Amino acid sequence: EVQLVESGGGLVQPGRSLKLSCAASGFTFSNYYMAWVRQAPKKGLEWVATISTSGSRTYSPDSVKGRFTISRDNAKSSLYLQMNSLKSEDAATYYCSRQNNTGTTDYWGQGVMVTVSS
């Protein structure tokens, strides 16, 4: 059974940093692209970042480029999201997700909440 378990969320002040982690199990982690998707309270879904199987390629939208860094450790079947210079608009539930070979996110974690407030 595919499982994605996020951790590392919490309350952080604007301008500070936070690192999210995602522990994957139930599949061969190193064979899949992985992604982070977020959802602000009562809002829709927003893709945040994707990383290739080896970690050599990453993709992210302009809204987080230069502030957020996605990374992975295939030996530990873990995905990470380093978030720097956080803004109030980054407050959301962050989902770890698996991308299949068509680029679709086929499995999602339960999500971890990030609150940005002074």
Place this chain on the structure above:
Amino acid sequence: DIVMTQSPSSLAVSTGETVTINCKSSQRLLSSGNQKNYLAWYQQKPGQSPKLLIYLASTRESGVPDRFIGSGSGTDFTLTISSVQAEDLADYYCQQHYSYPLTFGSGTKLEI
């Protein structure tokens, strides 16, 4: 960036009815290489994570009931839910998986 425009934003239906949700992309999602449309549909029930329903516009994910039907090509796509059940109460999102940045529609809230 490809903009996804989804309609309606909300929809109230009775069980047993057929529902149609529309999604329009600002660019064609059809790959010239394999003639497939890179459009997905997700369902998000209250308090839960999103769940993949449909990908490549019309391919149903394993385990998804056959009352969920994806159709369309190019820039215009539709999710049809035939004989809506009470358990289908959820938000529905379309997403293009044709190119980065990946983008979602704004969602449709289905009320039963």
